[in-house]
Amino acid sequence: MSEHQAPDSQARMAELFAQGLTTGVGRGIKHDSADKHVTGEAVYIDDRLEFPNQLHVYARLSDRAHARILRIDTSACYNIPGVRLAITHEDIPGLKDIGPLLPGDPLLAIDKVEFVGQPVLAVAARDLDSARRAAMAAVIEYEDLPPVLDVVQALRQQHFVLDSHTHQRGDSAAALASAPHRLQGSLHIGGQEHFYLETQISSVMPTEDGGMIVYCSTQNPTEVQKLVAEVLNVPMSQVVVDMRRMGGGFGGKETQAASPACLCAVVAHLTGQPTKMRLPRVEDMLMTGKRHPFYIEYDVGFDDNGRLHGIDLDLAGNCGYSPDLSASIVDRAMFHADNAYYLGDATINGHRCKTHTASNTAYRGFGGPQGMVAIEEVMDRIARHLALDPLAVRKANYYGKTERNVTHYYQTVEHNLLEEITAELEASCDYEQRREAIRAFNADSPVLKKGLALTPVKFGISFTASFLNQAGALIHIYTDGSIHLNHGGTE
The missing domain is CATH 3.30.365.10 (Aldehyde oxidase/xanthine dehydrogenase, molybdopterin binding domain)
Incomplete structure (x- = not known):
């Protein structure tokens, strides 16, 4: 604010700031086309007059x-x-x-x-x-x-659209061999039509x-x-x-x-x-392709509290018949294979399997959900094996603030609020009381069973191709005060 502004002008600006009217922060702003959407006036490609x-x-x-x-x-x-x-x-x-x-x-x-x-x-x-x-x-x-129609068959035959690659930290083989407990397993994660x-x-x-x-x-x-x-x-x-x-x-x-x-x-x-x-x-x-189905194989070692000592994960994405965006999608699944957990010594293998099906493509989350589902299955499997509350196992494996805070791809996790957020959510949702009520219900109900889950998510928002992490916009301000904004987004 200029020091030369009149006092009443300064007071008015202060009032506007107090009301939050000078910015969009805290204000509900409807979609640019909201009125057209709800009235049916919004024009899509098939609504255009034909030539x-x-x-x-x-x-x-x-x-x-x-x-x-x-x-x-x-x-x-x-x-x-x-x-x-x-x-x-x-x-x-x-x-x-x-x-x-x-x-x-x-x-x-x-x-x-x-x-x-x-x-x-x-x-x-x-x-x-x-x-x-x-x-x-x-x-x-x-x-x-x-034809090769099954992702497991493609994995066994190394029928790939692109070469496999690995993220590795430490010696997972040694960590698994020395772990007090060890489990192996596999799971299929289905695709999804847009x-x-x-x-x-x-x-x-x-x-x-x-x-x-x-x-x-x-x-x-x-x-x-x-x-x-x-x-x-x-x-x-x-x-x-x-x-x-x-x-x-x-x-x-x-x-x-x-x-x-x-x-x-x-x-x-x-x-x-x-x-x-x-x-x-x-x-x-x-x-057209769908969300990539994944086949996961895991080998995990852990202690009596469920804390990981080491893990081997094989993430096999069913890419369909061509590369499309599968390289980046399997990459993101590998980057999110830890979700919110410190894996210890870890080996993460990513495989881009070729099957004679439509080429699978981008889908909300872009491989991240598939990677997170894999480690969440591991957490639940450990909890069942040790008869522990699944949330206790998850908290035991959370990334720390000053140690146990480096991912399997060697990025330091900073500004970590996992413990505080979890504690607040546990208290506000009455987690323990609801867990006890569910145990009591399940003990007396031979057929119907209830469950409860509180699951963290860590999700990276940047592109692995670093040149894509940029944006630009061009604003024209016209003599009548109207504005034209040109930007690189869609909708």
């Missing part, structure tokens, strides 16, 4: 998990009225692979298919039903190949200079821009992506929104007509 002469695209999907393509005949597609074009990978003018970080995701299958639901060809027609009927009329001949309200969808309009305007439901507009440019073999500057809002994403539209956008762009490029592709729900669930 004149717009084509609709439908992809013919593989019905084989692993097979060599012997022949594709699209001539019968053109017998369906309204069909404009049928394409295979041979019709793509530029790059044929749309893998986000590493190759392995052909836009349309090349020579073989590697999961049920892989796009093999695409048909563009005046309406979606005609495109679908035409795509199903195409003839595809296959020679079946042996099931966003709006399926994958794109609508594109070719521009006069050979470029493309892309209206897309995506969490990564820059990547869609890059991949559309690559499949068309044009500079990125000739592709514009317009992304107002998504009808849900949860990670499912980070990389896998690119396929419909690129297919539309190829068709629009070849025909000169605006093109739209909206995946029906069944095709969306067949074509």
Whole structure:
């Protein structure tokens, strides 16, 4: 505040600060589109007015998990009225692979298919039903190949999309051998469908200079821009992506929104007509990946109080048929394999298993939940083995403030409030009283049983690729006082 401000102005500013009106801190601010959401006025991609002469695209999907393509005949597609074009990978003018970080995701299958639901060809027609009927009329001949469908089989056969790697601190083998107690076990952690309200969808309009305007439901507009440019073999500057809002994403539209956008762009490029592709729900669930299922094996040593002496963990992520983002997802599972606990001497192995299923992808938590579930299973297993309260075992293994505070990847845990938070929660939720009430109930109830859990979470918020830990924004302030904010986020 300037020393030259008038006293009454200073008093008014003080009053505003006291009311919290000069900042957003402590104030409820509704979503920018909240009114439109609740009234149904919010415009999604499928709500946009269709362009004149717009084509609709439908992809013919593989019905084989692993097979060599012997022949594709699209001539019968053109017998369906309204069909404009049928394409295979041979019709793509530029790059044929749309893998986000590493190759392995052909836009349309090349020579073989590697999961049920892989796009093999695409048909563009005046309406979606005609495109679908035409795509199903195409003839595809296959020679079946042996599929790998189980993550344990893939792990045993070392059938990986990328090499495995290890985080290690100390000598876990020696620690396990000398531990008073030792347990081994395994568990499966299932996948999860994103099931966003709006399926994958794109609508594109070719521009006069050979470029493309892309209206897309995506969490990564820059990547869609890059991949559309690559499949068309044009500079990125000739592709514009317009992304107002998504009808849900949860990670499912980070990389896998690119396929419909690129297919539309190829068709629009070849025909000169605006093109739209909206995946029906069944095709969306067949074509796109899910949360990575994990298979976990553990070997853990501990003392009479349940405190860890050493641990070996193998985290096997079911990546599906291609790398996608699996390297980073398994990395994050490894980084979160300690959750809130000091592991002692530890060896954490991460495996990126290849199976002939849809390529699994980003999902809320990005591998972190799978890593945390593994160590929480270990904590519960130790508690059952020693007949101890599970919370007592967890507290015995908490990271300390000045010692036992270094992770298995050699990062020091700072500003640790675990003990204080846990004590406050135990008191405020009457943990001990509720635990005793549950014991009494379970003793008298032969069928119905109750349970109680208080579980900590430590979650890292940065990217393992350090260059991604940045952001920027551009603000325009206009002469009438209105503001335009341009930033790199979606929604």
